[in-house]
Amino acid sequence: MQTPPHVALPGPTKDAAIGDIESALNSLLRSLKQTKLHEYLLTKAGVDVDRAGTALLYVLYTEGTCLRVTDLAEQLQIEAPAVTRKAQQLEHLGLVSRAPDPNDGRATLLQLTARGRRAINRILAVRRDWLTTLLADWPEASRVECARILCLLTNNINQSLRDLDA
DSSP, X not given: OOOOTTSOOSGGGOOHHHHHHHHHHHHHHHHHTOHHHXXXXXXXXXXXXXXXXXXXXXXXXXXXXXXXXXXXXXXXXSOHXXXXXXXXXXXXTTSEEEEEETXXXXXXXXXXXXXXXXXXXHHHHHHHHHHHHHTTTSOHHHHHHHHHHHHHHHHHHHHHHHHHHO
């Protein structure tokens, strides 16, 4: 028999809230990684890019500038050759462009093209619409509190990861 998520387990997970958070995060991550969700959002956005391409476009978008392949690889937590292959695909689609790094002739800088910026903007708009629909029945105060807590959790996780790198 499985222990309900709200029941405190013996041992290191005595705090029931921590168990609930852990369970909810696992479920959330599995749900957000669903291929059908990714395909739904991209179809609604009218963009034909795989998940890795979307991630690369998103990083370039949020950074708002050109990035070296090695910097993109670090942010995406993947190897540089994988970023290079994905960048070549996106360049072929006209979504990114590359230029030599003026500070290092051996390095390449990647940036969004106007077409790439439009594509990621459409993806983000569709994702926001989807989230708006999901949370439509939530009171405004609950949405604000959820955003606050998620931002706090994300910041704590990112700080912990930076500490692990140090």
